[in-house]
Amino acid sequence: MPLVVPGINSSLGDKNNEWAQKLVGKKISESSSDTFAKKDLPENHRILRAGDPATMDFRPDRLNVLLDETDTVRDVNFG
Template sequence: KNNLRLLSRFYHNQCRTNMPLVVPGITNTGGANTSGQATKDEWLNKLVGKKLSESSSDETTFAKKDLPKIHRIVKRGDVMTMDHRPDRLNIYLDENDNVRDVNYA
C-alpha cells in the first residue's frame, strides 16, 4: 500500500499541468481577435511613442477622434477605477505625454 501511495503521489506531482484560463471573447493577449476590434499589438504599433492630439495624425501624433469609442487615457499618477471592461482601450502616457503602453481592461 505504501508503494502504491508513493507511486500515486509521484504520478500526480509529475503529471500536474497549469493550464491558463482562456475565456473566448474576453481573454485578449494581443493576438488575433474575432470581434473585429483591433488587438493590443495593433494599437501599440499605431500609438507607442506618439502624443495624442485633438484633431490630426502624423508621424509624431495620433488624433483622439481615431481612437475607439470606449477608451481611457491614463497619465502617470492618475487615479483610475478598477472596473474591468474588456472592450475599453486604456492608453498609458509617460511623463512627456507620449504613449508608453496600451491594454484592454
C-alpha cells in the same frame, strides 16, 4: 496566473498588439497632424498619465492609453 477565458483573452492580445503598433511612441492630440488624433481612438477609451486615478473595473472593450511624463504613449491595453 492570469485568468484565461476562451475566445476573449486571445482576441484581446491581438487588439493590444494592433493598437500598440499604432500608438506607442506617439503623442495623442485633438487633431491628426504629426500625432494620433483622439477621434481615431475607439469610442470606449481612456487616457491615463502616471499617477492618474483609475477605476479597477474590467471592461474588455475599453482601450487604456498609458502616457509617460512627456505625454507620449508608452503602453496600451484593454480592460
